[in-house]
Amino acid sequence: xxxxxLVTVVxxxxxxxxxxxxxxxxxxxxxxxxxxxxxxxxxxxxxxxQWGRYHLGYYLxxxxxxxxxxxxxxxxxxxxxxxxxxxxxxxxxxxxxxILVLGLAYAWRKGALKWD
Numbered sequence: 105x106x107x108x109x110l111v112t113v114v115x116x117x118x119x120x121x122x123x124x125x126x127x128x129x130x131x132x133x134x135x136x137x138x139x140x141x142x143x144x145x146x147x148x149x150x151x152x153x154q155w156g157r158y159h160l161g162y163y164l165x166x167x168x169x170x171x172x173x174x175x176x177x178x179x180x181x182x183x184x185x186x187x188x189x190x191x192x193x194x195x196x197x198x199x200x201x202x203i204l205v206l207g208l209a210y211a212w213r214k215g216a217l218k219w220d
Contacts, residue, residue: 164216168208175204 182189182197189196211217 161219164211168211168216171204171207
């Protein structure tokens with residue numbers, strides 16, 4: 105009985121998605137303008153090869169941004185229940201922040217934050 109219910113739910117979901125895509129294609133307004141087919145690049149026509157190499161600093165900076173973005177994501181729920189966690193929760197989050205500060209110090213020492 106559970107297998108039949110699972111198949112029914114999956115088929116209903118697939119049918120619903122197919123119906124919505126079909127209706128969107130059928131009812132959407134159409135405007136055929138050759139300018140709409142061009143890639144948008146801040147209003148400036150693209151020059152050169154778009155598959156060129158990028159400086160490694162962009163990658164490292166993005167990784168650091170994600171690291172501290174994830175840190176913020178973990179700190180908000182902790183701040184909501186910080187009182188109920190007590191000293192153990194405080195020590196755990198201080199250890200978490202210590203590891204992140206070590207990561208920042210390592211990146212700083214390696215020069216990942218310098219834009220030459």
